[in-house]
Amino acid sequence: MSQIKVSHLHKYYQVFKKEPGIIGSLKSLVKRKYYDAKAVDDISFEIKEGELVGFIGPNGAGKTTTLKCLSGLLYPTGGTINVLGYNPFDRKRQFLRQISLVMGQKNQLWWDLPAVETFLLNKEIYEIDDKKFKRTVDELSDLLDVKDVINVQVRKLSLGQRLKCELIAALLHSPKILFLDEPTIGLDVVMQKNLRGFIKKYNEDFQATIILTSHYMGDVEELCKRVIIIDVGRIIYDGSLADIVKKYTRNKLLTIVFREPVTKENLIGFGEIKNYDSLKARIAVPIAESNKVAAQILNNLPVEDINIEDPDIETIIRHIFNTKK
Amino acid sequence: MRYFRIFILYFEHVLQHRARTFVWFLVSLLNPLIFILFWRGAFQASSGAIVGWTMSTITSYYFLLTAVSSSLMSHIEEDVWRYDIQEGELVQYLLKPFSYFWLKFFSEIHYRILQGFYVVIVLIIINTVFGRIIVITQDKNLLLYAIIIAVLAYLVSFIFKMIVGFIAFWTTDLYGIYDLLDIVMVVFAGYIVPINMLFEPVRTTAYLLPFSYMIYFPVLALQGKLSPTEISRVIGYQVIWLIVFIGLYLLLWKKGIKKFTGVGQ
Numbered sequence: 182m183s184q185i186k187v188s189h190l191h192k193y194y195q196v197f198k199k200e201p202g203i204i205g206s207l208k209s210l211v212k213r214k215y216y217d218a219k220a221v222d223d224i225s226f227e228i229k230e231g232e233l234v235g236f237i238g239p240n241g242a243g244k245t246t247t248l249k250c251l252s253g254l255l256y257p258t259g260g261t262i263n264v265l266g267y268n269p270f271d272r273k274r275q276f277l278r279q280i281s282l283v284m285g286q287k288n289q290l291w292w293d294l295p296a297v298e299t300f301l302l303n304k305e306i307y308e309i310d311d312k313k314f315k316r317t318v319d320e321l322s323d324l325l326d327v328k329d330v331i332n333v334q335v336r337k338l339s340l341g342q343r344l345k346c347e348l349i350a351a352l353l354h355s356p357k358i359l360f361l362d363e364p365t366i367g368l369d370v371v372m373q374k375n376l377r378g379f380i381k382k383y384n385e386d387f388q389a390t391i392i393l394t395s396h397y398m399g400d401v402e403e404l405c406k407r408v409i410i411i412d413v414g415r416i417i418y419d420g421s422l423a424d425i426v427k428k429y430t431r432n433k434l435l436t437i438v439f440r441e442p443v444t445k446e447n448l449i450g451f452g453e454i455k456n457y458d459s460l461k462a463r464i465a466v467p468i469a470e471s472n473k474v475a476a477q478i479l480n481n482l483p484v485e486d487i488n489i490e491d492p493d494i495e496t497i498i499r500h501i502f503n504t505k506k
Numbered sequence: 507m508r509y510f511r512i513f514i515l516y517f518e519h520v521l522q523h524r525a526r527t528f529v530w531f532l533v534s535l536l537n538p539l540i541f542i543l544f545w546r547g548a549f550q551a552s553s554g555a556i557v558g559w560t561m562s563t564i565t566s567y568y569f570l571l572t573a574v575s576s577s578l579m580s581h582i583e584e585d586v587w588r589y590d591i592q593e594g595e596l597v598q599y600l601l602k603p604f605s606y607f608w609l610k611f612f613s614e615i616h617y618r619i620l621q622g623f624y625v626v627i628v629l630i631i632i633n634t635v636f637g638r639i640i641v642i643t644q645d646k647n648l649l650l651y652a653i654i655i656a657v658l659a660y661l662v663s664f665i666f667k668m669i670v671g672f673i674a675f676w677t678t679d680l681y682g683i684y685d686l687l688d689i690v691m692v693v694f695a696g697y698i699v700p701i702n703m704l705f706e707p708v709r710t711t712a713y714l715l716p717f718s719y720m721i722y723f724p725v726l727a728l729q730g731k732l733s734p735t736e737i738s739r740v741i742g743y744q745v746i747w748l749i750v751f752i753g754l755y756l757l758l759w760k761k762g763i764k765k766f767t768g769v770g771q
Binding site: 194249252253255256272274275277278280281282284288289291293294298301302303306307308 | 511516519523602603763768
């Protein structure tokens with residue numbers, strides 16, 4: 182059953198446009214020109230209970246705006262949204278008790294006090310009973326390995342520790358729906374990995390529905406079976422991550438290691454040369470011909486090793502954005 | 507009970523800024539000294555009372571004005587427009603199943619309580635060192651009414667300042683409005699001279715505007731300078747302004763929140 186239903190969602194911002202220079206400034210004193218910036222332009226999708234969906238797109242694509250509309254922060258210009266049976270913008274208490282939005286760049290922790298004080302505030306706000314509060318804080322701080330720091334003043338914590346504490350504050354009320362906006366931004370690779378593990382576990386343990394936006398394809402690849410790709414406010418792909426590769430990959434990549442130096446001229450004709458040095462080359466070859474070309478290379482050149490692979494997901498996504506522009 | 511616990515948690519937060527609030531209060535204490543020096547000259551020249559004020563009551567007036575201003579005048583507007591609306595901190599409040607109004611109320615009232623505490627200490631010290639120069643009414647009934655007027659004054663000031671903050675939903679540069687408001691308050695709240703000394707029609711305008719009910723009348727009530735009729739009139743006006751501001755608050759919130767972008771406005 183769908184927990185999130187979005188139908189023809191539009192969100193336009195009115196933006197002031199000023200001509201450059203002093204003349205433009207003087208003109209704008211008398212008459213200001215505005216135009217509608219289309220942050221989200223007619224998108225529709227549904228998300229089922231327990232799904233973990235990756236929302237990806239370049240900067241300004243409309244990812245965060247969509248999340249803000251879904252969590253009731255923004256008033257949509259048009260279209261309808263239904264989350265858990267509620268219109269998010271009504272911000273009914275019963276609705277807010279079941280969702281959480283974590284934004285990597287915004288925080289709710291009190292800067293001058295230990296994180297546990299913010300947890301206590303959320304305990305009261307969400308009316309969490311003492312037993313459940315204690316159990317959840319113990320469990321989450323254990324899982325995220327911050328047991329020792331929740332009593333330390335927030336301003337003294339590292340970025341990673343702070344983000345983990347933010348997550349605890351956002352999850353204390355065990356939300357059924359979790360919106361994660363760039364949750365791993367600014368974290369080192371080890372911390373990113375840990376956080377991904379945690380998100381996955383939360384999704385499985387609580388059957389929570391999670392929408393995640395990220396610039397790191399690693400987040401999406403590791404966590405999401407389904408992705409929604411958005412660009413200039415419109416959805417350009419909605420489906421499984423595996424299908425993207427099938428749908429958008431026209432070439433396979435052949436990585437060849439040579440026994441002895443080979444000139445670049447010898448490789449022309451096999452495909453598009455992506456990288457070359459005399460002992461190693463990467464060649465893009467149409468999928469249908471990849472086996473045939475690999476056989477030809479093996480027969481005609483001094484090959485030590487050959488590897489046939491799909492392009493990485495990041496390359497595919499970049500290709501999708503470039504071709505859609 | 508839940509509201510009380512949230513109230514206490516916010517108090518812990520504000521206590522972290524106790525030194526900063528004490529410095530703010532000390533700085534504000536310098537203002538009455540300038541006015542008192544001016545009035546000393548004026549009273550010496552006139553050799554008597556001026557419009558019902560003597561050197562002693564005017565000294566009390568300016569010290570109490572500072573005290574009332576520190577403990578009753580809310581400064582929540584900057585929080586609302588700069589941090590919440592323009593920098594997008596409002597996001598965190600909107601996501602909570604709890605009223606934004608009350609969370610802001612709890613975050614602000616502790617500053618006033620803390621400043622009120624400093625006020626009492628400093629006024630006691632001044633009276634001990636310099637003799638009884640700051641005089642408040644000894645009449646228990648008048649004191650009770652003064653407390654009622656003070657509570658209403660704070661509520662009027664708090665909601666008014668929240669409304670001022672909401673202007674940021676529609677405009678990015680609030681500094682002009684903010685400075686203009688400061689000038690209006692200085693004149694109409696009795697900061698420069700007691701309002702009954704102002705010339706007509708400024709005096710009548712001051713009685714009609716809400717600012718005198720936030721500062722000036724609470725000071726007069728503390729000094730015991732209000733008659734029973736005046737007390738009822740002041741409370742009546744405060745209640746009317748409270749109702750007007752609550753209506754305006756709800757209207758602007760409903761309209762403004764639709765304009766909120768959650769990032770820079």
